[in-house]
Amino acid sequence: MKPPIRNHADSRLAVPAKRLSLIGTITLALGGCVTVTPDGGMQPVAQEVAAAISKETVKIASQADAADAQARAKALLNKPLTAGTAVQIALLSNRGLQAEYNALGLSEVDFVEASLPPNPTVTLGRAVVDGTLDVERRIIANLLALLTQPTRRAIGELRFEAARYRAIDGTxxxxxxxxxxxxxxxAARQKVNFLEQARASADAAADLTRSLGETGAAKKLDQARTAAFYAEVSNELAAARLEAGTTREALTRSLGVWGSDINYKLPSELPRLPQRLLSQQTAEADAIRKRVDLIASRLDLDALATSLRLDQATRYASAFELAGLSRFERSKVDGIVEKTSSAGHSLDLAIEIPIFDLGETTRRRAVETYMQAVNRFAEQAVNIRSEARAAYLTYRAAYDIALAYRNKIVPLRRTVNEQSLLEYNGMLIDIFVLLTTFREGIDSNIAAIGAQRDFFIARVDFDAAIQGGGSGPGAAIRVAAGQ
Known part of the structure; x- marks a missing residue:
């Protein structure tokens, strides 16, 4: 005779078979219909990006997506780049941005997971006692997790929404x-082009002085000065070429391209300065209203507040589980079932009793954690206002400086060079004065190119100070929230 088997209950929880329908009903009532979207939550991100900067962004989730994005990027790379096409290529090809979108997808998965009730645990067991088979069936469910599921879902939704704004900020x-x-x-390429022209002029001046020296019409000192001038300009050109190479590589990294795609064409000079500037009147208000990193921090703060309220509500019941147990006995003699009888049903509830820790430490931790996050958020809002003001000041000053170079300094330097050459040809000044004048003209033109570049970069920083895309302290709130 095969010995019967009896299963002993886990000390935590158990549910009788007849009560399974009740737990199932509660589970379905509390569970939501949230599911993972095919694009990983990208649609709102793409819409916001299109509205803000008029560019299209996509998440690459398959080989077909990658091939389509690469084909579109190649079509743009076959033409001389503009600032706008450079941005569009980066949104299609930059893999660091794709990692930001993967983080959004992970946040969506966390939200969906938080919206689902906890899975119950089913155990089956049997035991043999004096020829009797004792069968035990058990379902274990975390009742506390089940009851707090709506709150956990709300927290997950807030964090998912914050992740969307962080993805927009990353874009x-x-x-x-x-x-x-x-x-x-x-700008680096424009500087190279200018210095190549300056070196050609310096080379011609050095050759002329050397030829005059051979006839005795130019002193050795003048020959040395023109040769030194040529060598200095050549050295500046070498440094400019190095700068052009490194800045191009920085652009290549930003675009996220490689292989034959790095042979893109750049224009020879920067765009012209705009006729009018953006207004400062609503810069601070717009920054507080539009900055996506601040919006994300606000949502993180709300999620933290909801999470801490949940901790406050459950601090006296850290372990709260419900179990139902169904047991019956079955006897066998010579392989024939003689009798099946119910051994009864039971319902067990396990609660951790707060004898030593009454929850005060949890409450104090929640208060300090939340206030830390509130102070970080307030600091971020104050800093954003200051960043908007500082960005506008830089933008305005950079425009005035670039405009002064374009309208005053460079034209005056051109006039000085022309008049100095005329006076040198009339033997009114010597070669030292002429070369000094040329040197000052080169420096002014190089500074003008740098000022024009600085203005366009300041414009980008000003836009980032209003809508986001700069570096902010919002991560401190996410750390406090335990993300």
């Missing part, structure tokens, strides 16, 4: 970095 940051890298690369 704006990628776009801003691409624009700034573009302006730096074009």
């Amino acid at each position: 704006f940051r990628t776009a801003a970095n691409a624009r700034k890298a573009y302006y730096a690369a074009v």
Whole structure:
């Protein structure tokens, strides 16, 4: 005769078979219909990006997506780049941005998981006692997790919404970095072109002075000065070429391209300065209203508040589980079932009793954690206002400086050079004065290119200060929230 088996109950929880329908009903009532979206929550992100910067962003989730994005990027790379096309290529090709979108997808998964009730645990057991088979069936469910599921879902939804705004902020940051890298690369190339022309002029002057020296019409000192001038300009050109190479590589990294795609074409000079500037009147208010990193921090703060309220409500019942137990006995003699009888049903409830820790430490931790996050958020709001003001000051000053170079300094330097050459040809000044004048003209033109570049970069920073895409302290709130 095969010995019967009896299963002994877990000390935590158990549910009788007849009560399964009750727990199932509660589970379905508390559970939501939230599911993972095919695009990982990208649709609101793409809509916001299109409305804010008029560019399209996509999440690459398959080989087909990657092939489509690469084909579109290649079509743009086949033409000379503009600041706008550089941004669009970066949004299609930059894999760091794709990692931001993966973080959004993970946050959506967390939200869906938080919206689901906890899975029950089913155990089956049997035991043999004096020829009797004792069968035990058990379902264990975490009742506390089941009852707090709506709150956990609300927290997950807030964190998912915050993740969306962080993805938008990451997109704006990628776009801003691409624009700034573009302006730096074009300015470096423009500087190279100017210094190549200056070196050609210095070379001609050195050859002429050397020829005059052979006839005795130029002193050795003048020959040395022109040769030194040529060598210095050549050295500046070498440094400018190095800068052009490194800034181009920085742009390549921002675009996220490689292989043959790095042979894109850049314009030879920066765009012209705009006729009018943006207004400062609503800069602070717009920054507080539009900054996506501040919105994300606000949502993180709300999620933290909801989470801490949940901790406050459950601090006296850290372990709260419900179990139902169904047991019956079955006897066998010579392989024939002689009798099946119910051994009864039971319902067990396990609660942790707060004898030593009454929850005061949990309450104090919640208060300090929340107030820390509130202070971080307030600091971020104050800093954003200041950043908006400082960005506008930089933007305005950079425009005035670039405009002064374009309208005054460079034209005056051109006149000085022309008049100095005329006076040198009339033997009114010597070669030292002429070369000094040329040197000052070169420096002014190089500074003018740098000022023009700085203005366009300041414009990008000003936009980032209003809508997001810069670097902010919002991560401190997420750390406090335990994310």
